[in-house]
Amino acid sequence: MGKWLICIVMVVLATAAYRTKLLKFRPTASFETGTVAQAQIYQTLGEVRYPGPPLHSQRIEAWILHETNAVREEAGLRPLTHDPAISNIARGHSRNMISSGIFAHDIHGKGPTDRALEVGYNCRAYNEDGSYSYGLSENIFQYPRITEWSTWEASMEIIPTVFHDDKTMALALVKGWMNSPGHRKNILNRNAHRIGIGVAIKEHQIAESSSLHQETVFATQNFSACR
Numbered sequence: 001m002g003k004w005l006i007c008i009v010m011v012v013l014a015t016a017a018y019r020t021k022l023l024k025f026r027p028t029a030s031f032e033t034g035t036v037a038q039a040q041i042y043q044t045l046g047e048v049r050y051p052g053p054p055l056h057s058q059r060i061e062a063w064i065l066h067e068t069n070a071v072r073e074e075a076g077l078r079p080l081t082h083d084p085a086i087s088n089i090a091r092g093h094s095r096n097m098i099s100s101g102i103f104a105h106d107i108h109g110k111g112p113t114d115r116a117l118e119v120g121y122n123c124r125a126y127n128e129d130g131s132y133s134y135g136l137s138e139n140i141f142q143y144p145r146i147t148e149w150s151t152w153e154a155s156m157e158i159i160p161t162v163f164h165d166d167k168t169m170a171l172a173l174v175k176g177w178m179n180s181p182g183h184r185k186n187i188l189n190r191n192a193h194r195i196g197i198g199v200a201i202k203e204h205q206i207a208e209s210s211s212l213h214q215e216t217v218f219a220t221q222n223f224s225a226c227r
Contacts, residue, residue, distance in 0.1 A: 055145060055215050056166055057199040061087070063170030064197050064219065068187055071178060075188050083224065086136065086196025089115050090220040093140070094200035097218050103142050112138040112222055125225035128191060137192070139183045139221040141173050146214055173219050186223055194224040 069079035093115060097103050105111055113135025116123070124134045146163045164172060177183035186192070198220045 053165075055164075055169060055201055055217065057091075057201055059166040060170045060173075060199045060217065060219070061197045063167050064174060064199070064221070065195065067171055067174040068195065068197075068221070071174065071187060077188060077190060080192060080195040080223070083194040083196050085119075085121055086116075086194060086222050086224055087198055088196070089119060089121065089136070089198070090138075090196045090222045091198030091200065093138075093222075094198045094218040094220045097140070097142075097220075098200055098202045103140070103218075105138055105140060112136040116222075123224045123226040125191070125193075125227070133191065133225050136196075136222040136224055137186050137189070138223070139177050139186050141176060141219045142216060143169070143173060143176070143219070144214055144216045145169065169217055173217070177221070186221070189223060191225045192223040193227050196222045196224075198222075 065080075065082055072079055089112070093107075093112070096107055100107055110118075116136050121136075122134075123136070124132070126132055174187075177187060200218045202216045202218065204214055204216070
């Protein structure tokens with residue numbers, strides 16, 4: 001029985017990291033594509049395989065914190081302290097990216113430090129190199145849960161073949177950030193002490209003729225030099 005595959009390419013996006021503003025300069029935002037390792041591959045012979053339970057944003061956030069501190073410790077750096085106030089800022093930005101349809105650090109002219117100041121988070125700290133920083137640096141990522149679809153000739157059923165659970169999604173996000181120089185610099189910043197993580201999940205229909213849905217994760221990391 002012959003079979004053929006139709007793969008729909010899902011775009012995986014990660015912006016260049018937004019770094020904390022320094023007294024000496026103001027960084028400019030640029031964009032680059034992140035690369036992410038796929039998790040597990042499941043294939044069936046004409047039978048639709050359910051792609052696992054729904055993703056949970058809070059569990060993904062917890063695993064992102066775990067994986068981020070793991071790579072810092074591997075690099076000989078102290079782990080970051082989770083700050084719930086910063087996580088609320090990060091979570092708000094991830095949700096705003098979904099509602100606005102804008103995947104960017106700046107939305108309507110407001111960057112991560114602007115969003116922090118709006119809610120009363122005013123961080124000013126001296127760095128180890130003698131520079132003076134304020135505000136929040138930021139990593140963001142947009143990543144689909146299912147990255148490949150297969151259509152079997154015998155049944156014409158569309159089958160999800162690559163998907164993530166909470167843990168593997170978090171690992172994929174951190175690996176993607178670590179594979180990008182700007183994001184990696186934020187994660188391994190010696191001056192960073194606190195971190196906030198916010199995940200929001202968008203569910204949308206793959207095609208009008210299909211009942212299959214896709215979950216796309218919007219993840220934000222914010223870093224602070226405050227102790």
